[in-house]
Amino acid sequence: MKNTIKIGILxxxxxxxxxxxxxxxxxxxEKTNETFPITAEDYDQAIAAVYAAQKSCYYDQINSFTxxxxxxxxxxxxxxxxxxxxxxxxxxxxxQVRNLDTYSDPWSNYYTGIFxxxxxLESLEKNGHNLTDxxxxxxxxxxxxxxxxxxxxxxxxxxxxxxxxxxxSSNPERESIENCYALIASDLKKAIELFPxxxxxxxxxxxxxxxxxxxxxxxxxxxxxLFYTGYHNKTDLPLVEGxxxxxxQVLGWLHEVINQSxxxxxxxxxxxxxxxxxNRRNEDDYKFARDNNLDWxxxxxxNNESIYSISFSALGENLNFNRFAHSxxxxxxxxxxxxxxxxxxxxxxxxxxxxxxxxxxxxGSIWNVWDYETEGIEFSETxxxxxxxxxxxxxxxxxxxxxxxxxxxxxxxxxxxVRTAANTIINGxxxxxxxxxxxxxxxxMRFSDVLLMAAELGSPNAQTYFNRVRSRAYFGxxxxxxxxxxxxxxxxxxxxxxxxxxxxxxxxxIRAWDIRxxxxxxxxxxxxxxxxxxxxxxxxxxxxxxxxxxxxxxxxIPLNQINLSNGALTQNAGWDSNDAIYSGI
Numbered sequence: 001m002k003n004t005i006k007i008g009i010l011x012x013x014x015x016x017x018x019x020x021x022x023x024x025x026x027x028x029x030e031k032t033n034e035t036f037p038i039t040a041e042d043y044d045q046a047i048a049a050v051y052a053a054q055k056s057c058y059y060d061q062i063n064s065f066t067x068x069x070x071x072x073x074x075x076x077x078x079x080x081x082x083x084x085x086x087x088x089x090x091x092x093x094x095x096q097v098r099n100l101d102t103y104s105d106p107w108s109n110y111y112t113g114i115f116x117x118x119x120x121l122e123s124l125e126k127n128g129h130n131l132t133d134x135x136x137x138x139x140x141x142x143x144x145x146x147x148x149x150x151x152x153x154x155x156x157x158x159x160x161x162x163x164x165x166x167x168x169s170s171n172p173e174r175e176s177i178e179n180c181y182a183l184i185a186s187d188l189k190k191a192i193e194l195f196p197x198x199x200x201x202x203x204x205x206x207x208x209x210x211x212x213x214x215x216x217x218x219x220x221x222x223x224x225x226l227f228y229t230g231y232h233n234k235t236d237l238p239l240v241e242g243x244x245x246x247x248x249q250v251l252g253w254l255h256e257v258i259n260q261s262x263x264x265x266x267x268x269x270x271x272x273x274x275x276x277x278x279n280r281r282n283e284d285d286y287k288f289a290r291d292n293n294l295d296w297x298x299x300x301x302x303n304n305e306s307i308y309s310i311s312f313s314a315l316g317e318n319l320n321f322n323r324f325a326h327s328x329x330x331x332x333x334x335x336x337x338x339x340x341x342x343x344x345x346x347x348x349x350x351x352x353x354x355x356x357x358x359x360x361x362x363x364g365s366i367w368n369v370w371d372y373e374t375e376g377i378e379f380s381e382t383x384x385x386x387x388x389x390x391x392x393x394x395x396x397x398x399x400x401x402x403x404x405x406x407x408x409x410x411x412x413x414x415x416x417x418v419r420t421a422a423n424t425i426i427n428g429x430x431x432x433x434x435x436x437x438x439x440x441x442x443x444x445m446r447f448s449d450v451l452l453m454a455a456e457l458g459s460p461n462a463q464t465y466f467n468r469v470r471s472r473a474y475f476g477x478x479x480x481x482x483x484x485x486x487x488x489x490x491x492x493x494x495x496x497x498x499x500x501x502x503x504x505x506x507x508x509x510i511r512a513w514d515i516r517x518x519x520x521x522x523x524x525x526x527x528x529x530x531x532x533x534x535x536x537x538x539x540x541x542x543x544x545x546x547x548x549x550x551x552x553x554x555x556x557i558p559l560n561q562i563n564l565s566n567g568a569l570t571q572n573a574g575w576d577s578n579d580a581i582y583s584g585i
Contacts, residue, residue: 033123038130043139046120050146051211053113055320057153058310058442061327061342062088063106065153066408066442066509070345072553073512074528075502077545079346081331081396082537082585089344090399091582092555095548098582100559100575103157107558110154111164117147118167134196141194145212145220148187149444152224155180156513159554159572173568181228182238185245188224191217192253200262205301209311210441215261216308218253219445222453225250230517247457254454257307258465263447265468266305268476270364271297274411274422274440278337284414286337287376288363298426299441307445312438325408326438331393334386334419335377338367339410339437343393345507347403350528355503358488361473365506367404394538398585401534405507410438448504456497466492469504516553550574 037043058064062085070076071092078093080086091097120143128136154161155177162172163183195214203209225237225245236244257263270276270292277296278286288294297303299311313320327342334340347366355362369379369390380389392400411422421437423429448469455462470490471483483489490496501514515521529545536543551574562569574580 033119033126037120037123038127040131040135043120043123043131043135046116046123047139047142047146050113050116050120050143053109053116054146054150055310055312056109057106057113057150059312059323060105061323061344063103063109064324065106065157067324067327067345068092068106068157068555069509069512070507074515074524075348075351075506075511077346077348077399077401077529077532077534077543078344079397079399079401080342080344081393082398083396086342086344086398087582087585090584094545094582095551095553095574096580096582097556097575100556100580102558103555104558104560106157107154107561110150113150114147114154114164115167117143117150118165121147122167137194138196141191141214141217142212144187144191144194145217148184148191148217148224149220151180151184151187152220152227155184156227157555158557159552162569171565171568174570177232178238181224181232182240184224185221185228185237186240188217188221189239189245192221197256197260199260200304202262209299209301210309212308215257215263216445218257219307219450219453221245222250222254222450222457223445226453226456227513227517230519251454251457251459254450254457255459257447257450258454261307263304263307263450265447265451265472266297266303267472268292268294269361269472270294272303272305272443272446273364273407275337275406275409277422277426278411278413280413284336286413288374289337291374305447306443307447307450309441309443309445311441320439321436322408322410322438322440322442323435324442325410325440326435328405329409329438330390330404331397332385332390334388335390335412336388336414336419337409337411337422338377338404338406339412339421341435343397343400345405346399346401346534347405347507348528349401349403349533351506352403359473359503360476361503361506365406365503367406369402369404392535392538397538398536399534399543400536400538401532407507408440408442410440412437443508446505449510452497452501452504455492456494463492466490466497466500469500473503512553521553522547522549548574548579556580 037046058066061067071078071089078090080089088098088102091102120139124136124140160174160177161180163175163180164172165183192214195217197214225247228234228237236246238244266272271294274296275286276289276294279289279294281290312322326339328345329339329341331343332340352366352368363374367375372378378389380387380391383391383394412419413422413425415425423437423439451465451469455465459465467483470488474483474488498514498518502511505511515524525545525547531542531544534541534543551572554572556575557569557571562571
């Protein structure tokens with residue numbers, strides 16, 4: 001059959017039209033891989049469609065991979081309101097669902113991206129002879145990196161899944177987890193071999209800044225290896241073609257990223273996050289940014305810590321705004337610098353209480369609503385809408401805590417007396433509305449993760465790598481001071497790496513998968529989600545979130561996909577009882 005892909009706004013959709021081909025993606029336009037892509041420009045469009053599909057997997061407030069990961073970790077309370085679709089996030093937090101089709105969107109979004117990646121790979125086989133070797137290798141490397149990343153997310157969420165490696169219509173059963181990870185590992189290995197070893201300084205910042213490269217593939221191989229071998233109790237990563245990827249090979253790749261890529265740590269951790277741009281040196285500044293002389297690193301080529309991230313356009317159209325960041329902002333309007341909306345993913349107060357104040361990442365990651373001295377945002381005991389003061393929303397909020405994450409809030413500044421979105425200041429784009437104002441990108445892989453992964457894998461330089469991350473956290477400027485012979489020094493043990501990762505990557509969608517691969521999920525949830533102090537409709541209460549171990553931490557396969565599969569798909573354990581359904585607000 002001829003396989004097709006829609007160009008234009010790059011929104012090829014998966015259609016589930018018949019029981020016999022439930023994972024088929026039908027064409028919507030006239031482009032086919034018999035006539036497209038042909039030129040290098042055509043392939044740029046085709047691979048852009050895959051990136052767009054990946055973005056859709058991180059964009060949504062309920063179904064973003066980052067938000068789903070956060071709801072299932074021990075650092076968050078789900079938060080949100082008693083209205084709209086917010087009860088779905090509290091269901092996810094409890095390893096329950098409102099209904100068994102809750103996760104149809106992420107399932108479909110991932111297979112859309114996989115279809116598009118397969119289309120690119122098939123097109124290279126058919127038409128790739130028209131390209132130079134360098135262009136062909138780069139396109140194939142990106143397609144394989146993206147397909148591996150999409151399957152890695154999908155398997156972490158759902159476990160064993162059907163593997164689609166072509167665009168042909170088919171009705172496959174779920175593959176073993178070994179086969180799923182063999183495809184992921186083989187794609188990453190091939191991508192590593194195909195990509196040139198271009199250092200960060202030589203990357204074309206105008207065209208390639210947010211594209212996958214050799215270093216992103218090597219770093220992702222480290223993350224995949226640690227999760228697969230840890231969670232599934234394996235020694236090596238299997239390969240489709242036979243053989244394995246070993247710990248030594250992965251460690252070698254991580255060492256290359258550290259020593260050859262040109263990526264590194266920026267001096268101040270807090271400058272990674274958009275709120276740092278609000279230090280405009282006047283009385284309307286965000287006090288925390290002004291007092292600490294922060295300066296956002298930006299998204300235009302200066303950030304050599306970001307090995308791979310997903311960029312969201314400031315234009316706020318066609319899924320280009322970051323609806324996830326919009327959703328995790330608090331429900332109180334009129335504040336500076338934080339935008340408002342859903343109030344989802346409140347910070348667990350137990351995490352805040354345990355975190356050392358001397359660690360700059362604590363205040364750099366968490367807004368304590370009572371701490372006016374640090375934040376410059378007043379707290380009001382009663383509702384004062386649009387007063388510039390924060391208050392507990394007694395009308396609708398559920399599981400509200402005293403703490404909000406700062407990393408992915410969308411940001412406003414006072415511009416000549418007008419509350420103005422950060423995208424207007426940075427990119428000159430007129431403010432549209434609350435959702436479209438949210439444009440900050442999402443980090444998928446930062447250099448600090450490479451350092452800590454290499455340390456965990458037993459690098460001879462483990463203590464040095466660990467020290468680099470920790471030194472920045474306590475002294476603010478990496479490289480100028482050594483953490484040795486200070487009260488903040490710690491030896492590089494697994495327990496200390498676990499704590500360091502918790503603080504370095506808090507609220508970035510990484511913690512849930514770390515505590516799974518370390519096999520401490522159940523104990524951590526019991527410790528941190530028992531008798532948690534929250535505010536429900538403005539009233540203090542204690543709540544306990546019960547983990548359902550029968551689910552093994554996996555989401556249910558969407559029921560509509562099981563029905564469409566004509567028996568090819570089976571449901572995950574733990575989702576066939578009344579306990580699976582959340583009936584709360």
